[in-house]
Amino acid sequence: MKxxxxxxxxxxxxxxxxxxEVLSGIDFSVQTGTCYGLLGPNGxxxxxxxxxxLGLTVADAGNIALCGLPIPAQAEKARRRVGVVPQFxxxxxxxxxxxxxxxxxxxxxxxxxxxxxxxxxLLDFAGLSGKDNARIQTLSGGMKRRLxxxxxxxxxxxxxxxxxxxxxxxxQARHLIWDRLKQLTARGKTLILTTHFMDEAERLCDRLSxxxxxxxxxxGGPRQLIAEHIEPEVVEVYGEHAGTWARENAGLGxxxxxxxxxxxxxxxxSAPLLAALAGYPELRYxxxxxxxxxxxxxxxxxxxxx
Amino acid sequence: xxxxxxxxxxxxGLRWQPVWRRNFxxxxxxxxxxxxxxxxxPLIYMLGLGYGLGGLLPQIEGASYLSFLAAGTVxxxxxxxxxxxALYSAFSRMHVxxxxxxxxxxxxxxxxxxxxxxxxxxxxxxLSGLAILLVIVALDLTSSPLALxxxxxxxxxxxxxxxxxxxxxxxxxxxxxxxxxxxxxxxPMILVSGVFFPADQLPxxxxxxxxxxxxxxxxxxxxxxxxxxxxxxxxxxxxxxxVTTVFGFWVATVLTRRRLLA
Numbered sequence: 001m002k003x004x005x006x007x008x009x010x011x012x013x014x015x016x017x018x019x020x021e022v023l024s025g026i027d028f029s030v031q032t033g034t035c036y037g038l039l040g041p042n043g044x045x046x047x048x049x050x051x052x053x054l055g056l057t058v059a060d061a062g063n064i065a066l067c068g069l070p071i072p073a074q075a076e077k078a079r080r081r082v083g084v085v086p087q088f089x090x091x092x093x094x095x096x097x098x099x100x101x102x103x104x105x106x107x108x109x110x111x112x113x114x115x116x117x118x119x120x121x122l123l124d125f126a127g128l129s130g131k132d133n134a135r136i137q138t139l140s141g142g143m144k145r146r147l148x149x150x151x152x153x154x155x156x157x158x159x160x161x162x163x164x165x166x167x168x169x170x171x172q173a174r175h176l177i178w179d180r181l182k183q184l185t186a187r188g189k190t191l192i193l194t195t196h197f198m199d200e201a202e203r204l205c206d207r208l209s210x211x212x213x214x215x216x217x218x219x220g221g222p223r224q225l226i227a228e229h230i231e232p233e234v235v236e237v238y239g240e241h242a243g244t245w246a247r248e249n250a251g252l253g254x255x256x257x258x259x260x261x262x263x264x265x266x267x268x269x270s271a272p273l274l275a276a277l278a279g280y281p282e283l284r285y286x287x288x289x290x291x292x293x294x295x296x297x298x299x300x301x302x303x304x305x306x
Numbered sequence: 307x308x309x310x311x312x313x314x315x316x317x318x319g320l321r322w323q324p325v326w327r328r329n330f331x332x333x334x335x336x337x338x339x340x341x342x343x344x345x346x347x348p349l350i351y352m353l354g355l356g357y358g359l360g361g362l363l364p365q366i367e368g369a370s371y372l373s374f375l376a377a378g379t380v381x382x383x384x385x386x387x388x389x390x391x392a393l394y395s396a397f398s399r400m401h402v403x404x405x406x407x408x409x410x411x412x413x414x415x416x417x418x419x420x421x422x423x424x425x426x427x428x429x430x431x432x433l434s435g436l437a438i439l440l441v442i443v444a445l446d447l448t449s450s451p452l453a454l455x456x457x458x459x460x461x462x463x464x465x466x467x468x469x470x471x472x473x474x475x476x477x478x479x480x481x482x483x484x485x486x487x488x489x490x491x492x493x494p495m496i497l498v499s500g501v502f503f504p505a506d507q508l509p510x511x512x513x514x515x516x517x518x519x520x521x522x523x524x525x526x527x528x529x530x531x532x533x534x535x536x537x538x539x540x541x542x543x544x545x546x547x548x549v550t551t552v553f554g555f556w557v558a559t560v561l562t563r564r565r566l567l568a
Contacts, residue, residue: 017568056410056567058311076413084411090404094332103331106324107412155412 005068007032007159007190008053013062015048015214022048023059024214030207032158035181035191037201037208039296041305045214046194047087050161053192054079067158080108083152087163089144091136097123097147098132101154108155118154125183126150127176142173149180160184162193166200178203198293212300222292229295231255231266235273238262239283252276259302266290316559318421321414325422326429328405329395333430344434348383349441352376355502366504369533376442377529378501380435380456381463385521388431388464389492392471393484396423400475406566416563424468424555431464432457442532450534459531463524466547469554470520476561500525520550 006029013026023045030036038046051057053064055075064071069078091100098119105115123129126146131139139147145165152160165181166174181204185191195201201208202222210218210225218225226232231254237246238261246263250256252273253265265273270287277285333340352375360371367374399405406419439456442448474487498505498512499522505513516522523543530537537543 054411058567076415079411079413082411086404086407086411088404090408092328092332092405092408093403094335099331103324103328104408104412106327107409107414109321109324109413 005032006030006065007067008036008192009063009065010049010053011063013049013052013059013064015045015052015057015059022214023052023062026062026209026211026214026216028209028216028219030190030192032190033185033188034206035185035193035204037205038192038194038211039196039198039201039208039292040194040211041196041300043305044211044300046211047163049211050163050192050194054082054084054161080155081158083155083157083160085145085148085152085160085162085165087167089148091144091147091151093136096133096135097128097139100136100147101151104151105154110155115154118156122150122153125153125180140173142169142176145169145173145177146180149177153184157189159190159192162191164194164196166195166197174200198291198296202292210296210299217299218295225295226290226292230290230298231268232290233267233270233287234290234294235265235267235270235277235285235287236262237265237277237283237285242283245280245283249273249276257297257302264294266294312563313560315556316417316420318415318417322418322421322425325409325414325419326426329422329426330429340430341433341437344383344387345437345441348379348386348438352379352438367529367533372445373447373533374529375502376447377456377532378525380438380442380460380532381521381524381528382496382501383438384431384435384460384463385467385492385496385524386431387434388427388467389471389487391427391430392423392468393475393478393487394481396427396472396475397478397481397484399423400562400566401478410566416566417559420472420555420559420562423472424465424551424558427468427471428461428464431468432461435460435464448532448534450532452531452534452536455531456528459524459527462544462547462551463520463528466520466524466550466554469551469558472558473554473561476558476565495519495521498522500529520547523547 008030010029011027013023014021015023026045026049028036038049040046048057052059053066053071055072055078058072066078067081071078092103095103101119101122102112102115106112119132123131126149128143128146128150131143136144166177169177178200181191193204205222207219207221209216218229220228235253240261242261242263243258246256246258246265253267255266257264267273274287277283356372356375360375363371409419410416436457474484478484498508498516499519501521505516505522508516523546527537527540527543
């Protein structure tokens with residue numbers, strides 16, 4: 001099988017707004033048929049990167065090739081083969097579910113007949129069968145999000161961009177979206193998603209970049225990043241004197257971080273720590289495997305971002 | 307966006323049509339109340355002032371005051387309909403519903419969105435103008451076949467004011483902003499452009515200023531046509547409205563690109 005062309009290739013992307021540099025040289029490529037994640041705290045430059053890739057914002061420097069087409073020069077042509085799930089739902093409140101899909105398909109120059117034939121399958125895929133004539137106001141948050149996903153597929157795109165696809169959804173709705181996104185990659189579609197939910201990235205992404213302050217701070221598969229950047233086991237100790245106790249016993253883990261009343265021990269082998277904790281019943285703890293969230297916090301820090 | 311593509315003349319071709327159709331589909335759901343709403347207000351003014359005030363007045367320019375006022379009412383309500391659509395409705399789609407953002411994720415561009423909105427606002431104003439024209443015909447205020455030429459005049463007037471409205475829409479931080487446009491531009495223009503009374507009643511300096519405003523050109527086209535005469539300097543009036551449309555649309559497109567594609 002010949003090696004598939006990269007669906008998206010971004011190199012040395014820079015963008016400033018006035019004196020504020022939002023992107024300071026972003027590089028990544030996304031192999032066709034995979035899911036690629038852009039992770040980063042609020043304001044890291046994720047949405048700006050997506051807007052540059054779609055040709056909605058022109059970067060100050062760097063190169064982008066989407067579906068093999070240079071962006072922004074051929075952005076209109078590239079967007080024919082692309083679907084977008086924006087961060088905030090912007091389905092049309094004046095229309096029913098089916099009208100939303102029909103009107104959106106027309107923007108791609110698709111014939112009404114073709115669109116009408118696609119609608120039942122798309123609604124089925126999005127778990128909205130029988131909702132054709134429902135008004136948007138009557139849909140739950142999860143249903144609106146699924147309609148936005150169905151809308152992004154109206155042109156049968158090769159590449160789908162998803163900007164925080166599950167923010168604000170309840171766990172059931174999130175799991176349904178995750179399941180559908182996995183089905184899409186199984187069908188050979190390429191997904192590019194931004195998120196700050198680490199469990200989402202860990203489940204969905206084949207590869208991902210952690211970006212912060214407009215720079216890439218790490219790239220790789222989720223398991224690979226955990227193995228490369230962090231100790232395999234984490235013990236979270238909490239309780240009134242957890243911080244003090246942890247600092248006195250810092251040697252029991254490779255690395256210690258204290259945040260408020262919780263102490264995070266990052267360990268290669270947690271047995272000595274767990275043994276010591278057995279002598280302090282007033283301290284409660286959780287022993288778990290390291291996750292992508294630990295990597296993320298290590299790379300981007302614990303301070304709040306606004 | 308680099309300077310060349312930011313300022314370049316819009317080239318929407320015909321791909322704006324899906325944007326127009328989107329607005330048409332929404333309008334179709336509320337068509338009757340929309341037309342009646344656009345018809346009621348100008349008719350109340352026209353008939354109220356026309357019969358009430360008109361009874362006290364001699365003939366104006368060889369016609370009854372009501373016939374005189376009819377032409378002014380057609381163009382003023384066309385202007386209002388186009389302006390409201392390009393200000394409040396377009397702003398709602400751009401800023402509140404983010405409909406334009408959704409469209410920009412498809413192969414369409416700002417040029418297509420704005421062209422669709424421009425033609426749509428002019429279409430809606432045409433419906434408004436046509437409704438009043440029908441009432442004028444029904445009241446026997448016009449009888450000349452030349453009156454049919456008012457239809458393209460109404461559409462051109464709608465295009466010109468839609469283009470100007472889209473400029474204001476692109477600049478607006480919120481709905482409140484539109485009040486300035488109405489109180490500083492639209493309302494004074496109605497009073498100096500010969501809608502309610504002949505503009506040459508006014509001091510020379512105001513009259514000269516008024517002759518630069520697009521509404522006065524629309525009035526000078528529509529009024530003679532409704533009275534069964536060929537307008538003087540018709541080509542000049544048409545040219546002013548056409549240039550307003552083209553130049554206004556260009557400026558609106560540049561400002562909207564700057565607003566949405568930063």
